């Protein structure tokens with residue numbers, strides 16, 4: 129009886145855990161040697177790592193950076209490391225890196241893709257970092273520094289280096305003082321990049337952007353009067369009329385009147401290597417996200433027609449291999465489109481890769497939508513938010529947050545899939561360019577080097593995307609559970 | 610407890626439901642509902658689980674669609690016309706059993722979102738209003754936190770404040786205290802009582818009979834999709850007329 133009666137008179141303070149329950153020893157005991165079986169696995173693992181490193185390390189360490197052919201590489205390795213030693217012939221990369229990077233782009237014009245590449249990061253920075261001035265500024269400043277180094281690497285003269293540095297410094301200052309205004313750079317980026325890469329008259333891309341501007345103005349004027357969807361339809365129609373009939377007249381006249389605003393034109397078949405991968409990857413990624421969002425919403429729509437079209441599109445695209453769509457891009461579109469439209473092959477590939485990726489993105493986002501409790505939509509409804517407001521302010525931010533890992537996986541997959549364009553005759557970095565380089569008798573015998581080089585660059589970019597997605601998940605975590 | 614002097618019911622009709630019926634597929638969930646709510650009236654709806662209480666009040670702001678009869682809220686009839694629906698929804702506040710706060714927004718953003726986007730209130734003004742109502746529900750210091758950092762009772766008070774920021778003329782409550790731990794029920798009920806004292810028209814689905822006795826003008830008892838009995842609270846609890854009501858009351862008031 130007396131045992132059941134107890135009153136604590138003093139509350140206990142918190143104490144340190146016992147020694148041996150913290151630190152390296154504890155970690156090793158728990159993770160590497162928790163049982164006999166586990167200990168054996170640890171040793172097997174260590175042995176496997178050793179075997180791998182000891183067999184491949186000499187190859188990397190003996191690597192030769194300057195030589196004019198694989199045979200010369202071998203001679204140098206034999207001389208320095210002894211007869212029969214193996215070694216990498218990085219000289220191949222050293223000699224031909226520009227083809228891996230730029231394909232067959234005019235060597236005097238390398239500054240153009242490099243500038244576009246740096247501006248890409250400037251354009252991304254306000255989107256990726258929500259106008260936070262510090263990371264935005266670091267990203268813009270970093271892009272500027274890298275740009276100057278790269279420009280110097282391709283042999284740009286001092287005056288132009290200074291010019292590039294000044295432009296990037298101005299953008300970095302903008303990032304610091306008014307990160308929001310960088311969004312204008314983002315909006316102008318597609319046209320700017322197009323102009324830098326393909327060259328020609330500046331008025332063509334300006335005309336295309338004007339079409340978007342007109343569409344936005346019309347939508348703004350009308351959506352209060354006739355509703356969001358009809359206004360969007362009218363705006364799209366007017367924009368197509370502009371692009372189809374009016375733009376050509378205006379830009380043609382301007383190009384005649386002010387021919388000074390132009391760069392030497394680069395044909396699409398000069399694009400190759402990572403330049404090609406980036407053009408296709410970046411365009412398709414930025415196009416597939418909004419299309420995917422619309423498809424995911426369409427699939428959940430109450431309207432039968434929209435729902436059916438969305439489901440049909442998604443299921444069709446997911447059911448067809450990407451290769452088929454690429455062949456479609458290179459052949460079929462040519463038949464269907466009016467004969468005088470000479471639709472660029474890269475543009476066609478971009479469109480089809482975007483549509484392909486958007487179907488997957490749509491399904492990933494649908495998963496995010498399904499994870500939301502029904503109450504969120506109901507709360508938005510009961511507050512009087514209309515459909516688009518509810519989607520934009522309440523539903524999508526939460527659904528996208530849940531879907532981030534899946535979306536980023538899709539993006540990474542898409543970026544790596546850009547190497548498949550080799551199948552329609554474009555010079556991707558992995559197969560297309562490697563073939564071109566190895567067509568030279570001097571480099572014919574190289575095997576691993578191009579793959580390792582290209583793989584490493586892909587890894588850097590894909591790994592960065594993956595890290596960014598982790599940053600984003602952390603950043604958006606507001607549930608504190 | 611409640612300040613009766615301020616709680617005047619007017620003759621003006623706030624909600625008029627006539628011969629309303631609703632089906633879920635083949636299931637006749639609401640049957641011939643007739644109900645008039647005057648401005649300033651406070652109505653408590655009770656009844657066994659599955660009797661259609663939630664469905665009834667969700668029809669009033671068109672979260673659910675009815676198939677027959679009419680519902681007129683604040684002079685606007687609910688039809689499939691989206692303009693009318695949005696108008697009614699911005700006049701009628703709703704508080705849910707599971708709060709349904711927006712977890713990705715701070716408390717302050719939860720409160721200002723609808724005024725800014727629906728009423729087009731300037732941000733500054735919306736924030737002032739939000740702070741006023743946060744004071745009213747007694748948690749102004751939580752304004753910059755996220756819903757996940759608050760207790761259930763605090764979240765429900767934020768949800769009430771969120772509805773109030775739209776300056777609604779009618780408030781609907783769907784079992785606002787059912788998901789709460791006992792020690793938090795009182796803080797939410799106190800908030801609702803003070804709202805009643807300010808003369809808000811309220812329809813409240815709840816099994817808190819103390820609340821019903823303190824503030825309701827009328828208690829409505831539902832069973833199997835029908836209104837079985839309605840009466841002023843004293844009479845309702847002291848002299849239930851129908852057998853179903855008696856059974857229900859004996860079950861919830863206990864033994």
Ligand SMILES: Nc1ncnc2c1ncn2[C@@H]1O[C@H](COP(=O)(O)OP(=O)(O)O)[C@@H](O)[C@H]1O
Pocket residue numbers: 633636638656657658659660661662663664665
């Ligand atoms: N979306 C729905 N589809 C089909 N049946 C439903 C749906 N929502 C509720 N019901 C049914 O309608 C009845 C009334 O539900 P509800 O109004 O939630 O009851 P209460 O709130 O009184 O517990 C219940 O039998 C429930 O199963």
Ligand SMILES: [Mg+2]
Pocket residue numbers: 662663664784
């Ligand atoms: Mg209910």
